[in-house]
Amino acid sequence: MLFMVGIERPQDNNTAWGIIVPMFEAFGYGCVSAADEQNEVLYRAKEVILLMAEEIMADGHMLSMLDTGFVDYRTQYPEFTEWLAIEVPVEGLKGKQKRVNITLSEPLLARVDAYVGFHHEFKDRSDFLAKAADRYMQAK
Structure with a gap:
């Protein structure tokens, strides 16, 4: 930046x-x-x-x-x-990581995992969800 x-x-x-x-x-x-x-x-x-x-x-x-x-x-x-x-x-820079417990439907979780599996810019499911949340909030 x-x-x-x-x-x-x-x-x-x-x-x-x-x-x-x-x-x-x-x-x-x-x-x-x-x-x-x-x-x-x-x-x-x-x-x-x-x-x-x-x-x-x-x-x-x-x-x-x-x-x-x-x-x-x-x-x-x-x-x-x-x-x-x-x-x-x-x-x-990354802030201190904090574990959270969320509930997702099995089909949505399967879609997230499949998406992460094909898009290697995400380290894992948590990385994807964090970046998706951040992107959503930036758009608002």
Whole structure:
């Protein structure tokens, strides 16, 4: 997923490089970090994005809602003079797994199992049901 990251240059040798990811503010979260050296900026930006994405998932938000693509934040954050578009694979983040007990009819369960058997993008029945539920909720 693409994230726009603002970079604030240090004012002197005693301050750090500032990092902001404004995309998270739409959910009521602030996402900032800092790096002591310029060569750490990209690493610190990716690190804070992954940490915040995990927090958003834990609070029940869908990561797909973050996918806004390119947004120009320069006028909103003039102190951040440089902007990077960073691709961070947040889609691979998984929340803590929790076992649930559901009831399905035998014919439906057989159809699900047959579908999963022919579609190898699903690891198993649970993976299919989780992705189907997520896709359904995203459409609403």
